[in-house]
Structures are given as C-alpha cells and as structure tokens.
Amino acid sequence: xxxxxxxxxxxxxxxxxxxxxxxxxxxxxxxxxxxxxxxxxxxxxxxxxxxxxxxxxxxxxxxxxxxxxxxxxxxxxxxxxxxxxxxxxxxxxxxxxxxxxxxxxxxxxxxxxxx
Amino acid sequence: xxxxxxxxxxxxxxxxxxxxxxxxxxxxxxxxxxxxxxxxxxxxxxxxxxxxxxxxxxxxxxxxxxxxxxxxxxxxxxxxxxxxxxxxxxxxxxxxxxxxxxxxxxxxxxxx
Numbered sequence: 001x002x003x004x005x006x007x008x009x010x011x012x013x014x015x016x017x018x019x020x021x022x023x024x025x026x027x028x029x030x031x032x033x034x035x036x037x038x039x040x041x042x043x044x045x046x047x048x049x050x051x052x053x054x055x056x057x058x059x060x061x062x063x064x065x066x067x068x069x070x071x072x073x074x075x076x077x078x079x080x081x082x083x084x085x086x087x088x089x090x091x092x093x094x095x096x097x098x099x100x101x102x103x104x105x106x107x108x109x110x111x112x113x114x115x
Numbered sequence: 116x117x118x119x120x121x122x123x124x125x126x127x128x129x130x131x132x133x134x135x136x137x138x139x140x141x142x143x144x145x146x147x148x149x150x151x152x153x154x155x156x157x158x159x160x161x162x163x164x165x166x167x168x169x170x171x172x173x174x175x176x177x178x179x180x181x182x183x184x185x186x187x188x189x190x191x192x193x194x195x196x197x198x199x200x201x202x203x204x205x206x207x208x209x210x211x212x213x214x215x216x217x218x219x220x221x222x223x224x225x226x227x
Contacts, residue, residue: 042204042217090158106158
C-alpha cells in the first residue's frame, strides 16, 4: 500500500463550526505533514510530526490544531476558521529512513471552504 | 525572498518533443531536490529526485540535471505526452530530515 488517504474530499463549514480533517497511511512512514495550498500557489508547510511528536509548527494560528494519535493517522482539528482559510489541505508522509531518499508521498487533499 | 524559483509560470510543448522545466535555488545548503507533478484537484505526485552527489538522474522519460555551481536544476521529459500536462513543482531541502521548500510551479501543456 503506497497511498496516503484523506477524508473528507470536500468540506464546507461556517466560521463557528468545529470539524476535523483526517489523513492515513500504511507505509510505515514515521513523519507526517500538513500543508495548505491556495490556488495557483505551491504547498505551504503547516505542521510536521516525527515519530508521533510535533516537531515543526510553522507559526500556524491556534484555530488549527494537529493531532497524531498513532504512527498511521494524522488529524487536523479546525475551529473558528476564517474565510481566508479556504484552501486545499494536503497531508503527506515520508519514511525518515537514514540515508534514504526522504521523498514525501502526498494525499489527494481536502478542499475546504469556510463561509 | 524565494529560496526556490521557477521563473517560467507556463510552458507549451508539442507532443513527442522535449519539455525542459527549470528551477533555480539560492540556499547553498540545499543538497536534495525533488520534482512533483500535480494535476488539478489532486495532491502532488512525486516524480523524480536528485541528491547533490550526482549531477544527473534518469527514470524512464524523465531526467533531472543538477548544476550545483549555478544552483540550477532542470527536468527533461522526452518524449512529451499529453498526459504530462500538469503543474510541476521543484522542491529542495537542506538534508536528511529537513523540510522541503517548494518553488511556485510551472504549468506544462503538451499539445497533441
């Protein structure tokens, strides 16, 4: 299984809603990432989990809250978002194998619209 | 300041010809580079990589060239096919475990 899956594919939420994005991989990867991508822009890194521990938080507002319940799962909890948070949210994973080529495998993304 | 640049926002190539996508970087600590392809409404797909100990890496129709002194890399697609039409991102990292910085992307259109 060389796939990263993300649910839901699409999400529309109001500014007062609480929702969660989910990401799953079964490749044994020990690093998982959340990226945000706006239209016609490259992905921007939000969070990195290495060995289930948050290792990087790229100054993301607290209305985005990541969670890594185990090595295969990554969640992004959303609360009190703003319309400008509407974007494609991409999850990725990589093996973190020493000496290996640490390419990231991306999921298809969740397209989020905040009304 | 953009550390990874792809100065051509778009490129059109005839089917069967060579596509050359370019990428420049400014951070001399970068030593590992990836190319990703992205179709609309899909996540980026890893295409090919190269580390700084090499100056060329080939995988089927795709070849990546690295010129460290010029801080430049390029992706060659030969022959180009209509299914190659996508946005191509160059990404660079400063070593194992370091995160990737993405370029802005180049939209490739392969015309039948």
